[in-house]
Amino acid sequence: MAKSGDIRVTITLECTSCTQDSVYKRFPGISRYTTRKNRRNTPIRLESNRFCPYCYKHTIHGEIKKRD
Numbered sequence: 001m002a003k004s005g006d007i008r009v010t011i012t013l014e015c016t017s018c019t020q021d022s023v024y025k026r027f028p029g030i031s032r033y034t035t036r037k038n039r040r041n042t043p044i045r046l047e048s049n050r051f052c053p054y055c056y057k058h059t060i061h062g063e064i065k066k067r068d
Helices: 016-024
Strands: 008-015 032-038 047-052 057-064
Antiparallel strands (some): 008 032, 008 057, 047 057
């Protein structure tokens, strides 16, 4: 029987270059991806290289806190 510990959680990845440049209003939005990670295998914050449609290039997307 499976344990109810919620080991695998859903996280949100956000573009790091869009969030830095959003104060200058250069980009119309912020690129976000959702994915799942195993909390036991990767306890640190996840970073992934993904395509940002607002920057028109591949950038680093970092894990952000989930707002409830």
